[in-house]
Amino acid sequence: MYDPYVLNDTNVYTGSFDQPAEELSSFQFVKGRFPKTEEEGLIEISTLDRLGLSYDLNQDIVFRSNGKDRPVKIVGIIQNYTNSWESGRNFPSLILGNGPEEPSEIFLLVRMKDGYSKAIYDINLPSPDILIRNKTAELSFDLFSEDNRIYTVFNALSLLAMAALLIYFFQNWIKKHTSEIISLKAMGASTKRMNHDITHLMIVTAGSSLLLFFLISVLFHIEWHLVLIDCFFFLLVCISCWTLLSCTVRKIPCIFSVFESENMNFKTYPSFCGKITPAHMALRYMRFHMKSFLWQAVVLGAVGALLAASASQYFQNIQYASWTRLDPDFVIRSDLINEDPDLTFSEKDLGKISDLPDVVSVEFLWQTLPEYSMYWSDDGNSVLREMEKDEEGRLPFNFYNMVEEDEKRITIHDVSAYSTDHWNKKEQLYDQIEGDVDWEEYEKGNEIVLYLPEMVEVSDTENNSIQYDAKGIQNEQNGQRVFEEKTLHPGDLIEIKDPAGKIRKVKVGGIIRTYREYASSYNSFLYFPYSIMGSDAFFGQGCHVNEVAVWLDNYQNLNWIESQLNALTISRHMIMENKSHENERQISFFENEVAVYLIVSLFLGFLFVGLCMYFSLKNMEQKRVYKRELNAALIPQNSIQKIFRLQTLFFIMMCILMTLIFSSVLCIALTIFIPNLSELHLIPYNLFDLNTRAPTIVQHLIQKQFFICLLILLPIEILVIFLAQKMFHS
Structure with a gap:
């Protein structure tokens, strides 16, 4: 079923359309219908969002192929997650129709640049086609839209x-x-x-x-x-x-x-024009004491840059969870690695992808191998390496960590519906529910049914890899270990949060361990629990049962839920970066390693203020001597004040220059020591710069946060220097 397409000599897997999917309502329509011809298309909501298009039907998306335009009319919009693509092996962005019975898929790899979209490649079309945007937005730029x-x-x-x-x-x-x-x-x-x-x-x-x-x-x-x-x-x-x-x-x-x-x-x-001006007099004074002023500027610049670096690390750690999202230029799924020696992804393949227009980063989607990280072997091929666990047997990041027994609270951050036909089939689907569900309360949204599967560790002897799946999805193999989530029980009261931020308590009416034919849709993505709930309280009449993505308190460092179209969709697209080896890190101003950056930042801040006051006091006497010389030369008082104001300005400019120099050095130092692909061991970086082979996600975040903190702190540092000079020389 999964024959590889060749993309610039690189094998890329896709899937074929599963005809029963329509009967099972696997495609969850937001609006519209299935395409019937090649001129019609069915598109995901997330693709419309990424392309900056509206949620309107009958709009045209135009491809330029061999110099000719090929329009595709959007006749249907579906939610992001579709069950027809078994095991999550394919994520179609656009589905074209070949006829009423056999629609086919086109997998677009889309990159955003300068606010506009560009398709890097189209697997099914013979030439590298460029997505132009929709026709209506192509010819005009409406400033007042x-x-x-x-x-x-x-x-x-x-x-x-x-x-x-x-x-x-x-x-x-x-x-x-x-x-x-x-x-x-x-x-x-x-x-x-x-x-x-x-x-x-x-x-x-x-x-x-x-x-x-x-x-x-x-x-x-x-x-x-x-x-x-x-x-x-x-x-x-x-x-x-x-x-x-x-x-x-x-x-x-x-x-x-x-x-x-x-x-x-x-x-x-x-003082306005001439050979001798206040600026000349101020510069003459600065040159006479240059060694002293230069040393002071160097010290203040170094401390100011260190303060910006420490503050950037502090704010980054309190603002971001351990998992952070970035949009890659190119997507490679983890199932291309090590499954077949002929299909093993290599550094040469990265080079081929980097030759595509405007591609600078590539992302590896980790679907089925949470215990493995990727690195490059000596021959340039990708190799999966088992990650080390801590003393309690947990990974250095939270994929499926066991939850403590006393944890009972669930927070639903985004309500994400994609299935509405379960209510009529509840007797067939939920015949193995643990607990006694009050279906009337369930339909009102006062009770929920949690999907907490038994996880099976499947050992693949041929590829020497380990996968996690839900029990019963595939044939049992020898050497399985079963993990069952027993934290929550029927009858427990938990809290849920709707998109408006309102929190209310609901009852766990029952728990599902197996999911029958629908379980295959979760085949490679069972690292967090689902909830199935009656949703009248959220969506009103006519939408009885919806699946809702949830996470537990111990899963706070997971950030993979997209809220699109009024929170009606769920994204299975994860982009990951682990900045901490702590399993249950809380986002806090004062806990864990965050407190270290806070203490260092406060210390550097007080040190900067103290140095400014010390240097100002130190320079006071020499300024008094110079002022007496100016008075003896009968220089007007307003001109003398102007000289010292200019001298303060020149000194501040020296401090700014030194701060920028040290900041550049620190920013380079913070990013240059990030390990290359060949040196990755424990941390599963999966977004890499194609030029340096370094995990660009970390570089991007550090640089962005650093310069934001620098832009915020630099005016404050200038104000502190000015006030210190003003305080002791007024």
Whole structure:
């Protein structure tokens, strides 16, 4: 049944359509019907979400094949999980029809880039086809559509605020420098020279703002066409401000008496334009004490960078559970590894995939082998290595750990329905229910039936691998070990949480250990319990029985539930990364290894503040000496204050530069020592960078969290340095 397709000389398994699936309602329709021709298609909700399409029928998705467009009309939408694909060996994204009786599948590997979708490859089509998006969205970019309206308004308000701040800055500058402009005119400065200085001021100010804007745009992946529109508007604002400054300076009169009222020595010290300015005096002071200031900047930069690194680790550990989601560029299932020597996935295959357009990462889906991690052997082939367990026989991550006997509380985080026909077949399906279910209360949603299977450890002697399955799904083999979940019992009261966040108690009416013909749909994915419940309380009349994904308190570090279309679907797609070897790690501000990062961050924060105050006190005496020299030279007090303000600004810039340098070094150090594929032993990384062969999921998270913390902490550090300088030199 599962013949491999060849994708760029790489074997990729898929499945064939199971005709009885329609009779068993395995395809759970959100809306629409089965496709009947090749021009019609049946698509998953998750694919529509990933492509940014609406949940509307009769919209076209266009493929470009050999230079020609091939439209496919969407006539049906199904939920993500379908029982027809036995054992989870195939996850169809789009199903095309060949006729009324034999629809076939097309498996799309879709990558998102810059907010738009691109299909990397289509298994069934002979050429690498590119998904263009739907026709209606292809020709226009509607800034005021329902999806974009709020972002357009927010962007416009941000631009207006930026323009107002820029205009206010230049108006305030004119007000403060009016007397100096008058003095310059009295000294014979030409309007052309003043316009040159104004242009220089505009370039420095606007250029710095524009660089900051580009940095924020890159970090937050803002669309480039929107960035260009904003830059054009910003340029218009700058031209207007330059015109305002130029006209204002031209209209300021040259009153010689005002210049005469100033100290005549002020001639040698014009503060707006000239050879000797406050900036020159501040730089002269900085150069004279350069060794001291450089050492202080290095120390503050190092401590500031360490603070950002420690804070990033702290916030990452309290924000993320042990399992974290990332979208890969390419998906490889674990059943391609070690099942057949001819089909063993190799590093050469990774190279072939990396040659596909815009592919930089690959994900391995671990479906059936939770006790094994993957690494590359000397010959470049993939090898599964058994993971070490702790003293209590548990894995370093939570797939199917036994729950403590006193744990009774279940929290339903996302209600995910995909089967609605169980109510009429409950006598056939639930003939082996443990417990006495009150079906009237069950239909009202006051009782639930939990699916807690007996797990069987199946040893495959041919491939020397171990799999976990539900008991009775396949033929029993010698050497089985059975694990039965006995934590919950009929009659127990548990808590459930609906999508609105409301918590209520329900009764466990019964427990199912086997699931008959439907059990095959869970064949490779029985690592967490299911609940089957009457759902009128959640979905209203007409939807009697729905399967609901749940996890226990001890499963808090599992994060694999997607909530789509008002929480009506469940995703079997797991992307995993284990950042801790602790089985039952709680997300907390003060427990486990999180407290270490908190203590270190607080210590570094107090150290940074203390160093700022110490350096400010240390520099106080030399600033007093320099101030006496300036007073002796009859420099006006406002100019002296400006010199010291500029000196503080230059020192802060040195500290920022050192912080960025040390931050770059730390960020590289945090990611460069992550083990390569050949060095993976215990941790089941499964998303790898195709260029460095390193688990990019960890690099991505560390770098992203680090720079976010740096952007947050850097302004705070600047403020602390400024206040320390102001406190002891005011």
